[in-house]
């Protein structure tokens with residue numbers, strides 16, 4: 001990357017779309033939400049939780065979508081983005097249900113396309129060896145219309161349904177889901 005590219009701000013739209021087969025944080029289920037962090041720069045986004053499900057589908061009403069607008073070098077410095085799935089608890093500390101790390105390449109290269117990334121969740125240490133399920137994240141370049149819609153707090157889906165390229169940990173290869 002050139003110096004200019006390192007200083008340039010990223011302008012990437014990210015949607016935390018869904019999870020499936022998440023770990024159980026309560027007795028039978030979880031109240032999952034996702035916190036996105038960038039290494040030492042800390043939290044960049046947090047969704048709202050959905051009650052009692054192991055297969056959440058976060059939408060605009062859960063603040064599923066945000067624009068990552070930081071200089072490229074910060075993303076490189078922090079080795080990409082960390083998505084931590086958590087179980088919301090009203091009376092105790094929220095439980096960790098595992099993490100997904102998106103590399104700088106995932107965010108920057110793939111961010112130039114409209115892509116749907118399905119990644120296997122790495123369980124937290126106390127659940128090592130357990131199947132912690134999958135997290136699906138969508139990424140594309142943000143437009144001025146996206147920024148306006150988010151700033152206005154519009155409850156509108158910014159990613160079209162069933163468009164983009166699918167890149168899954170759960171399946172072999174890359175599947176084109178264009179319709």
Ligand SMILES: [Ca+2]
Nearest residue numbers: 026031088089
């Ligand atoms: Ca809970």
